[in-house]
Amino acid sequence: MAPATTIYVCSSCARESARWAGRCSGCGEWNTLIEEVRTPASGRARGHRPRRPTASPARPVSLAEVAAAEHERLSTGIGELDNVLGGGIVPGSLLLIGGAPGIGKSTLTTMALANLVAAGRRTLYVSAEESAAQIRLRAQRLTLGAALQIPVIAETDLETVLATLERERPEVCVIDSVQTLHCAEMSSAPGSVGQVRQVAGEIMRVAKALRTAVLLVGHVTKDGALAGPRVLEHLVDCVLQFEGERERTYRTVRATKNRFGSTNEAGVFEMRDHGLVEVLDASARFVADATRAPGSVVLCAIEGSRPLLVEVQALVCASELVPPRRVVAGLDRNRVALVLAVLGRHGGVGLGAADVFVNVVGGLRVDEPGADLAVALAVASAAKRIALTDSGGQKPVSCFGELGLTGELRTVAHGERRLREAAKFGLDPVLEPGGHRTLRSALATAFTATGRPQARAAA
Numbered sequence: 001m002a003p004a005t006t007i008y009v010c011s012s013c014a015r016e017s018a019r020w021a022g023r024c025s026g027c028g029e030w031n032t033l034i035e036e037v038r039t040p041a042s043g044r045a046r047g048h049r050p051r052r053p054t055a056s057p058a059r060p061v062s063l064a065e066v067a068a069a070e071h072e073r074l075s076t077g078i079g080e081l082d083n084v085l086g087g088g089i090v091p092g093s094l095l096l097i098g099g100a101p102g103i104g105k106s107t108l109t110t111m112a113l114a115n116l117v118a119a120g121r122r123t124l125y126v127s128a129e130e131s132a133a134q135i136r137l138r139a140q141r142l143t144l145g146a147a148l149q150i151p152v153i154a155e156t157d158l159e160t161v162l163a164t165l166e167r168e169r170p171e172v173c174v175i176d177s178v179q180t181l182h183c184a185e186m187s188s189a190p191g192s193v194g195q196v197r198q199v200a201g202e203i204m205r206v207a208k209a210l211r212t213a214v215l216l217v218g219h220v221t222k223d224g225a226l227a228g229p230r231v232l233e234h235l236v237d238c239v240l241q242f243e244g245e246r247e248r249t250y251r252t253v254r255a256t257k258n259r260f261g262s263t264n265e266a267g268v269f270e271m272r273d274h275g276l277v278e279v280l281d282a283s284a285r286f287v288a289d290a291t292r293a294p295g296s297v298v299l300c301a302i303e304g305s306r307p308l309l310v311e312v313q314a315l316v317c318a319s320e321l322v323p324p325r326r327v328v329a330g331l332d333r334n335r336v337a338l339v340l341a342v343l344g345r346h347g348g349v350g351l352g353a354a355d356v357f358v359n360v361v362g363g364l365r366v367d368e369p370g371a372d373l374a375v376a377l378a379v380a381s382a383a384k385r386i387a388l389t390d391s392g393g394q395k396p397v398s399c400f401g402e403l404g405l406t407g408e409l410r411t412v413a414h415g416e417r418r419l420r421e422a423a424k425f426g427l428d429p430v431l432e433p434g435g436h437r438t439l440r441s442a443l444a445t446a447f448t449a450t451g452r453p454q455a456r457a458a459a
């Protein structure tokens, strides 16, 4: 068998070269050459192989003849995680858990394995980042009895990991992380696109043969800049995204791709001293904690397919900078810029010379157009220094809706569910597209002085 060689393939035009270069000689694109391993006899090489003369044609069958596989599920023992996965881990599937460093990926996967061990499943934890002693320290913090029973290896060499998988044949295996495993045949550094693709591809090949479910842990930087996990998204069955801010307590897990379930689910967790805890009453907490001060409003958001009430806060103050500052946490910056522009043009709240800060309380991230109205109301409330509460001054005003560029309020998905969630906590009024067609009319209702002691005082 010829020895393995590495070649460089352009990710744009697929031209192959023996040596790396900054620019592809085929298409002229920069930084597109990615290292790949070629083992001629293994048949893994792609491209222009002559067809095997022995290959016999396959007989296509109609889909009706195909037996529908009912997927058995392995429960991770973490309700929110099982829910996001569509009922648990499908045996033999490949999952990718992406998230910023320190968010809790190792903690979540360790907890899942501990529960699987307790349920009598064969597992394996491969750590290419931490020593076995460090993993043990983490496991000790968790209040899960079986955490110390998880079989672990601390290994960065891909071949060793594959050999271990073949011998141990676990039902569920965690690879922490895919960027730190290293394929010795390749000269590029661990974590480079070529390495990550090779590592994931090899693990998938072995895992599918053994019917091992693999959870690949991958780091993404805040803006998702690191190419590593991104190139894996088409390869894996399921992509979970772990979001939130490291310094804050709340984190969300959501599926952005799921071949065995919907991508509508999201789970909310809280990082405590003894691991991640599921937060089942998130709405209740956020409503109770809402400040009801000027600049605060409650947003009826949808996390996955579940309604969630969160507090959106804004601060508006005179700026000494040109251009003034726009600081946004938990929302899309560009979306907030758009809302501020609409607010200035159609809501009569000009912010040209003011710094504006907008934040979703609790470190949550809300990525949906339904948050527009909440941003507009919070900023308007902060700018006018008028608190938005119900007529009794007790409950915060809640809202949802998308803003159009002409100042209209647009309908968003799951309106009924959002209203029901707000009603559950007795929030009234709820400003939403069903009751108001424009931003102007929503603002007018929010700031009506009638029966509003603070508003009257401020006016």
Ligand code: TYD
Residues within 6 Å of the ligand: 099, 100, 101, 102, 103, 104, 105, 106, 107, 108, 138, 141, 142, 271, 272, 273, 274, 275, 276
């Ligand atoms: P970790 O799971 O190591 O994050 P990741 O693998 O995504 O990089 O843990 C993240 C942080 O959580 C770490 O700074 C320590 C903290 N933590 C707790 O607060 N409580 C706990 O029980 C554990 C295990 C970690």
Ligand code: MG
Residues within 6 Å of the ligand: 105, 106, 107, 129, 176
């Ligand atoms: Mg980790």
